[in-house]
Amino acid sequence: MSFSKGFLWGGATAANQFEGGWNEDGRGPSVADMMSNGSKTEPRRITRTFDDNLYYPNHKASDFYHHYKEDIALMKEMGFKVFRMSISWSRIFPTGTEESPNEAGLAFYDKVFDELNKAGIEPLVTISHYESPFYLTEKYNGWADRKLIEFYLRFCETIFNRYKDKVKYWLTFNEINAGVYSFGGFSGLGILNEGTTNMNDQVDIPQLRFQGLHHQFVASAKAVALGHSINPDFQIGCMVAITVNYAYSSNPEDQLANQRSWDYCNYYCGDVHVRGEYPYFAKRIWEEYNVSIKMEPEDEEILKKGTVDFFAFSYYMSNCISTDKELAKTQGNLFGGVKNPYLTANDWGWQIDPAGLRYALNELYGRYQIPLMVVENGIGALDTLEENNTVHDPYRIEYLKEHIKCMKAAMEEGVDLMGYTPWGCIDLISVGSGEMKKRYGFVYVDADDLGNGSYNRYPKDSFYWYQKVIATNGEELE
Ligand code: BG6
Numbered sequence: 001m002s003f004s005k006g007f008l009w010g011g012a013t014a015a016n017q018f019e020g021g022w023n024e025d026g027r028g029p030s031v032a033d034m035m036s037n038g039s040k041t042e043p044r045r046i047t048r049t050f051d052d053n054l055y056y057p058n059h060k061a062s063d064f065y066h067h068y069k070e071d072i073a074l075m076k077e078m079g080f081k082v083f084r085m086s087i088s089w090s091r092i093f094p095t096g097t098e099e100s101p102n103e104a105g106l107a108f109y110d111k112v113f114d115e116l117n118k119a120g121i122e123p124l125v126t127i128s129h130y131e132s133p134f135y136l137t138e139k140y141n142g143w144a145d146r147k148l149i150e151f152y153l154r155f156c157e158t159i160f161n162r163y164k165d166k167v168k169y170w171l172t173f174n175e176i177n178a179g180v181y182s183f184g185g186f187s188g189l190g191i192l193n194e195g196t197t198n199m200n201d202q203v204d205i206p207q208l209r210f211q212g213l214h215h216q217f218v219a220s221a222k223a224v225a226l227g228h229s230i231n232p233d234f235q236i237g238c239m240v241a242i243t244v245n246y247a248y249s250s251n252p253e254d255q256l257a258n259q260r261s262w263d264y265c266n267y268y269c270g271d272v273h274v275r276g277e278y279p280y281f282a283k284r285i286w287e288e289y290n291v292s293i294k295m296e297p298e299d300e301e302i303l304k305k306g307t308v309d310f311f312a313f314s315y316y317m318s319n320c321i322s323t324d325k326e327l328a329k330t331q332g333n334l335f336g337g338v339k340n341p342y343l344t345a346n347d348w349g350w351q352i353d354p355a356g357l358r359y360a361l362n363e364l365y366g367r368y369q370i371p372l373m374v375v376e377n378g379i380g381a382l383d384t385l386e387e388n389n390t391v392h393d394p395y396r397i398e399y400l401k402e403h404i405k406c407m408k409a410a411m412e413e414g415v416d417l418m419g420y421t422p423w424g425c426i427d428l429i430s431v432g433s434g435e436m437k438k439r440y441g442f443v444y445v446d447a448d449d450l451g452n453g454s455y456n457r458y459p460k461d462s463f464y465w466y467q468k469v470i471a472t473n474g475e476e477l478e
Contacts, residue, residue: 002408003474008122008418010082011075011425011442012376014129014174016058018428019088021065025104028094030131031142031190032058035199037434037449040348043200044434046186048138055450057429057436062445063455064426068112070457071426074443076119078463079470083121084375084421085112086129086174089155096133096151101158109159113166123167124375124421126239127156127223129174130187130431142190143179143212146296149219156223157230164231171312171375172220175241177269179213181334187431189213199432206289214293217272221306237310238273239375241334242266242364244315244356248322248338258321265335267367274311274368276304310418311368314376315403318343318356333432346379348438354402361410361417371416376423377403380430380438383460391444391460400462401477408474422466426457442466 016032023029036054038044045054064071075083089096091105116123132142140147160170178184182204185191189212193203220238227234243265247258263281271279277300286292319330319337328339331349343351357377364372379399383391400422411417424440427447432438435449442463447453468476 008082009470010080010421012084012421014086015088016131018062018064020061020063022059026102028090029134030090043198062428072115078467084124086126090133095135124169126171132190137190144208152219160230170236171239207291210291221303224306235309237312238308239312242313242360244318245321248320253323276307310371312373312375317350318353354406358406358410361415365415371418373418374420378423378440389458393460396462397465
């Protein structure tokens, strides 16, 4: 079995990292707008007000707001069947608390969806991708407050109704499990505790994070039920950052630690979304972090009634888990681990492991048995724009090719995979470092880490390679 006829090939972005236009047409600031640029070694600063001495890269991002026609034309040229994007919540509800939406914001997405439709590209919309309105942080400390459920639902209802004939595929929260790590407190949950100055070292109150996650689970389940009542054809998925962890050794202690890491990193959130209830090990985790979740009597039923239609996930790299504290460490998406002696890494220390994707696909399908979708994958790399505006990126082609081969292998074994949207299909701002130079795209955006540049778009070698992959439905990968 190779890729099905309707396989959804495409690419992925998020408004906060791609769209720009941060204060245009009535949009309010989001959490992403309050973070400065950083680097591999310098963490991104988080500020409650704008500091004139800092640069805030998400404000302009890749300027899709003014380039959407050209960008969608490039996606069409590559043959995209699907485009994953998010709707900026604060473009629709500038503070998150308004009773009625900002019409100019809604009109922008109408234009985007109409353009996609003309190009024959299906939108896949992430409702909340690391961009809750910053006002909700100031007023409520983000998702720590149950009030956020109501605001989020108002946002959902507005966009579900408005776009019910234009959008079929939705994701409720990007990488919801960012909330199990202190790193994800601000971006994922909008929680900003007193004393936090940067993204990598947030003042962490696990009680607030786990309570915030509970509110997001309830909000997601309610959104699924609401979406289906507005249009029964909607396909609504969850989105989890899958970290494939391997036990470093056959020492049973390492094996047990690894099993527990899968519970914590991946299944704590995945199980609630798919099975509609907390897994048995949730209690163990709450005890370990000394948290107690406040639940309303109706929550159990809400979770049960709002299970997702498909399971979407991001996959970039794998880690090793060991009880030996002396072993060398490596970086990763949301979460680093012990270095794997069998793997190489990109410049940011993320280990490259295509077989890990196959492992994840088999593991997830075995556990959940609902359709899967890989909605983020790719290599962040330093590209060089040559004199004649070309970019030679064999490392990116190699990375993606090997991952596609592994998706194919998993499908041959019977895994139900709906689609593949590599991350940052047109270059955009990195979440982890705030850099532009950590590039993932098939299309180069001529801008540097401080926003200097023409913002012109230039197809890279990988653009033409991916075009061929899509045209042959994954048969020709060389
Ligand atoms: C995921 C996010 O964590 O990984 C994206 O959903 C993010 O928003 C991507 O950009 C890659 O991470 P980074 O740090 O390289 O941008």
